[in-house]
Amino acid sequence: MKLLRFGDVGNEKPGMLDADGKLRDLSGVVGDIDGSTITPEGLASLAKVDPASLPVVDGSPRLGPCVGRIGKFICIGLNYSDHAAESGMDVPPEPVVFLKATSAICGPNDDVRIPRGSEKTDWEVELGVVIGKTAKYVDDKDALDHVAGYCVINDVSEREYQLQRSGTWTKGKSCDTFGPVGPWLVTKDEVADPQDLHMWLEVDGKRYQDGTTKTMVYNVPFLVSYLSQFFTLHPGDVISTGTPPGVGSGIKPNPVFLKAGQTVRLGIAGLGEQTQKMVQD
Structure with a gap:
């Protein structure tokens, strides 16, 4: 299934994408696409719904984050060896x-x-x-049992705030709008192998990132297991698993950074695409 949320900011409705790419309204079935509805039981119930029985949503409404009320937004840094190299950093011995x-x-x-x-x-x-x-103290072999699905994320980052202004990375990663999530949550049954997905990103039509999840240092089962040793993962938590090479700060000899008016497009095979316009705050 491809589950999503649509509508104005703060008033999103749950939806489903049917096999023909039509947006269907799920609000008569569930209240939201969130931790309460993406449990194994919740997804099993949704899988029984005939998309043709749901109202078609006309037009092109705004898409919200594909998961509502995200509890924890957990990120993994330097998780691609080639990205670590372009950043001038060693591959970490642990995530x-x-x-x-x-x-x-x-x-x-x-x-x-x-x-x-x-x-x-x-x-x-x-x-x-x-x-x-x-998920708490989960083994690698059982880790995917705790995953509802996958989505595209743009981990927008302000490198000066992240790396040059002391302290942790959080303040360079957490500015408003620095976490586009979606367009949809693709349930894990539709993703044959999360470690074999092509991913890409373009700025004003120029492709900068063109990679694959094959080159992750720490794969998805390991990350779910690893994180669950430190804190409990709850339904609706999201893990952003790192980026392949091609970020602006890694371009030599002259790094490239985003400016107001530019357009960023990105996507992952089978998981959809995002498009964002850069505006000045």
Whole structure:
């Protein structure tokens, strides 16, 4: 299934994409696409719904984040060896873990607001893993049992705030609109192998990132298991699993950063695409 949320900010309705690519309204079936409805039981119930029985949504409504009320927005840094190399950093002996503020979350095609004074706003296409079943002290072999599905994430980053202004990475990752999520949550039964997905990103039509989840250092089952050793993962939590090479800060000898008026497009095979216009805050 491809599950999504549509409508104005803060008033999104649940939806489903049918086999013909038509948007169907799920609001008569569930209240939202969130931690309460993406459990194994909830997804099993939704799988029994005939999309043809649902109202078609006319036009092209705004798409919201594909998961509502995200509890934790957990990010993994330097999880692609070639990206670590372009950043001038070593592959970490254990995953680099940081949290992105949930106030950064926005829809997949919403404007991204460049913070006041920012000169180093950057892009990162990433595979998002959505938790559907509570996970605590989970083994690798059982980890995918706790995953509801996958989505596209742009881990927008302000590199000066992240790396040059002391402290943790959080403040360079958490500016408003720095977390576009969606367009839809693709349930795991439709993703044969999360470690074999092509991913890409373009700025004004120029392709900068063109990679694959094959080159992840720490794969999805390992990450779910690893994180569950430190804190409980709950349905509706999202893990952003790192980015392949091609970020603006890694371009040599002259890094490239985002400016107001530019358009970013990104996508992952089978998981959809995002498009964001950069605007000045």
